[in-house]
Amino acid sequence: MKHGILYLCFLFAFALNAQQSHDISIEKARDSVKKRAFVKALANGYFPTKYFNFDLRYLMKYNQYEAVRTGLGLETNTAFSDKYRINTYLVYGFRDTNFKYSLGAGVRVAEASNTWINASYTDDLSETGSTQFLTDKRIFQFFEPRLLNISLFHKHITKAISLEHEFTPKISTETEFSTSKIDPTYSYGFNLPDKVHTNFTTSSVKSAIQWSPFSRFESTKTGMKETKDGYPKFTFQYTKSFKNVFKSDFNFSKFDFRTLYKIGDTKKSFSEITLVSGVSGGDTPLTHLYHAYPNNINKETILQRFSVAGLNSFETMFFNEFFSDKFATFQFKHYLAPFNITNRYKPQMVLITRYALGSIDQPERHQDITFGSLDKGYTESGFEINKLFFGFGLSFTYRYGAYHLPVMGDNVAFKFTFNVTL
Known part of the structure; x- marks a missing residue:
């Protein structure tokens, strides 16, 4: 017992x-x-809490117009609601001494197709000549290299309403109607037969499609997630601006296209090809034309131009050097296998070639600003050695071909690179 x-x-x-x-x-x-x-x-640039995520993209930035730009963003998460969302940010520029802000909200109307209706009000700055696809995934960088040297911005107050919809996980779309009051921060006049426009209003419809035919997706508690990053990927976007709609000043249209292709094993040696193109027709102001994402400061010597290289920018092309209403860029990067020096120290060399081609009709309509055309074809090549020290590396790029400059040093860009992965 x-x-x-x-x-x-x-x-x-x-x-x-x-x-x-x-x-x-x-x-x-x-x-x-x-x-x-x-x-x-x-x-991804968030500091999560129970019901809200703080958006770290707005904490600290720098550009030539605002100097230091600091603030904070906030958005609700799925614990707050999986049917409703709110997002906002508030920032302050110390050089222009102005606050900028945005307030947005969305409601999900169909869970199966992840369909959302969104509305927003934004009072902020945009880079002149830049193009952003509506369907682009959220991109967070600890700091944005090109932003440090951008000087050409325009103020805008934009009211927008949009519809997000997924036909399949591989085909996502977004359509937006917006009206914007635009005021360039630089001296500029758009000369049309009726008058010279120094500030103006646009009302436009924009529709974008992201197609990832070779990616794989799985259903999770928070929605469909991409489990295999397949290539190539394709993005299409069409924009139509209507004159006299909500006091809009111009009729113009734009069609933009981008494709990204990767070949090889990303853990070893691989290549990356990016093709971007755009065409604009009608009365398109400079603010809505195209640049080729230049990233070279307008200073005399190589050392004075020493800064940080961008991810997909033309490092030897000077800011505001070219604008186009029709353009195409081709970028080829070949990543060599990382140098296996130690288990943690693995620098990597990347070989790079970039090419840009463009043209512009009636450049004389754009007054008080001087720029060139890319009709002869712009070429640069070089290399990067990344992750040499705490994510920093070095970049060397050389400009050659039709736009080779008389002074040899003006064709060279020598810069830092910065790559960190959490």
Whole structure:
């Protein structure tokens, strides 16, 4: 009897210890999942809390117009609601001494197709000549290299309403109607037969399609997630501006296209090809034309131009040197296998070639600003050695061909690179 009681006590103690060990194991697993989710949120530029995520993109930036630009963004997460969302940000520029802000909200009207209706009000700056696709995924960088040297901005107050819809996980779309009051921060006049427009209003419809035919997707608790990053990927966008709609000043249209293709094993040696093109017709002001994403400061010597290289920018092309109403750029990058110096120290060399071609009709309509055309074809080549020290590396690029400059040093760009992955 005694032995039986002792045996039962032993079994109970063993079961209790096993249960406690099991509970500790589960708790450790939960903590590990929470930590991974937290690091992933930080990598995407969020500091997560229970119901809200702080948007870190607005914490600290610098450009030539605002100098230091600082602020904070906020948006609701799925714990707050999976049917409604609110997003906002407020920033301040120390050189222009102005606040900029945005307030937006969305409601999901169909879960199966991830269909959302959104509305927003924004009072901020935009880079003249830049193009952003509506369907682009959120991109977060610790700092944006090109932004440091941009000087040509225009103010805009934009009211917008949009519809997001996924026909399939591989085909996502967004359509937006917006009206914007635009005021360039630089001296500019758009000369049309009726008058010279120094500030103006646009009312436009923009529609974009993101097609990823070779990617794979799986359903999760938070929606469809891409589990295989397949290539090539294609993005199309059409914009139509209507004159006299909500006091709009111009009729013009734009068609933009981008494709990205990767070949090889991204953990070893691989190549990346990016093709971007756009065409605009009608009365298109400079603010809505195209540049080729230049990233070279307008200073005399190589050392004075020493800055940080962008991810997909033309490093030897000077800011505001070219604008086009029709353009195409081709970029080829070949990533050599990382140099396996130690388990943690693995620098990587990247060979780069970029080409741009463009043209512009009636450049004389754009007054008080001087720029060239890309009709002869612009070429630069070079290399990067990345992750030499705490994510920093070095970049060397050389400008040659039709737009080769008389002074040899003006064709050279020598810069930092910065690559960090959480």
